[in-house]
Amino acid sequence: MDEVKVIEIKKSIFADNEQDANNLRKELKARGVYLLNLMSSPGSGKTTTLIQLINRIKGKIRVAVMEADIDSDVDAVKIKSATGIPSVQLHTGGMCHLDAEMTRQGLDNVNLEGADLVILENVGNLVCPAEFDTGAVRNAMILSVPEGHDKPLKYPLMFSVCDLVVINKTDVLPYFDFDIDKCREYVHMRNPKATIIPICAKTGEGVDALADWLLAEVKNWKQ
């Protein structure tokens, strides 16, 4: 069966997370490893999106995944069995976010020699994870159609810190009052430079564009 390594993450003792995150980024740059921090609400489709995405890029670059969760290892098991790539589960023990030191504890359990890209699936939460730099090269977030297009108004920091906003579950657009143009406008109000990619992780629609974005990012980072 698909057994995954489960890491119990300890609370950080470092006071200066910003400095620590910058150090981690520098170390990853030196090793040629790109770290993506993926955030979202619970149930927006992070894991399904990752499976679609990884199956498109795993032949081109070497990928590893860290799945943060308060409890359970369902996500890491799902990723491993659906993509075959190495996946570790990080248990935060009730903590609502990951900072750079906690991310480092996870990375200590990833074979970085064998990875061009490590994706960190952060705890499902639109508030706290946005406050902590994990040391990732980029922050990405998934907003799903059922959550509503007004979320950038209500969770300003999350949308300010994200370089990429993926709009997921576009297949159910006909059943929800979700205005995708308004959503773009609100996202760009928070971060004018944010890239926005609409997808449907269930059917795979739009995931090629997401894969292209990420492959270009990783290539650029490794130069």
Added chain:
Amino acid sequence: MDEVKVIEIKKSIFADNEQDANNLRKELKARGVYLLNLMSSPGSGKTTTLIQLINRIKGKIRVAVMEADIDSDVDAVKIKSATGIPSVQLHTGGMCHLDAEMTRQGLDNVNLEGADLVILENVGNLVCPAEFDTGAVRNAMILSVPEGHDKPLKYPLMFSVCDLVVINKTDVLPYFDFDIDKCREYVHMRNPKATIIPICAKTGEGVDALADWLLAEVKNWKQ
């Protein structure tokens, strides 16, 4: 236009939140005011549910609402214009939860003499709000169908502390892989005594049962 009072909530200075919450509950009991703490993920439909619910009960009991949000006053304005009942907006200034003292800061701006029931719409977050007793008589949460039936596995504390779980957006059940029986099983794994009420806030289906539950609760509290 519908103007609402916006309260900037300050960080609490009390060390013992549990004690403070118990004190607040006792004070509310003495004044005959029932406080409901409503939690959920972002976009699960808290505000729409409240509008449907309040329009069913406002002729029977006196209701007031406190809308907690990191930023913006869209929810309080929406509640006030759709139901006509008094609504204040609590700004948490980035904080991811409310504790008893912060709830008290909000209650100081509600006319408690004119209220049998105060509903606190907590910050949209399945993690942090579950950790803090607000002083409410009951905790309720909304899980919407698009979020998936596995959420009680992944956010154990939230489902452990909730007396009522509302399953919202049942109208889109045909479009999602949501197993309502599995959901019931997982909820009861976390809290065997939890009441579960499926509704569709958009169409109003099931909201009568929710109104009945709440009216009985308030009646019982005021005895």
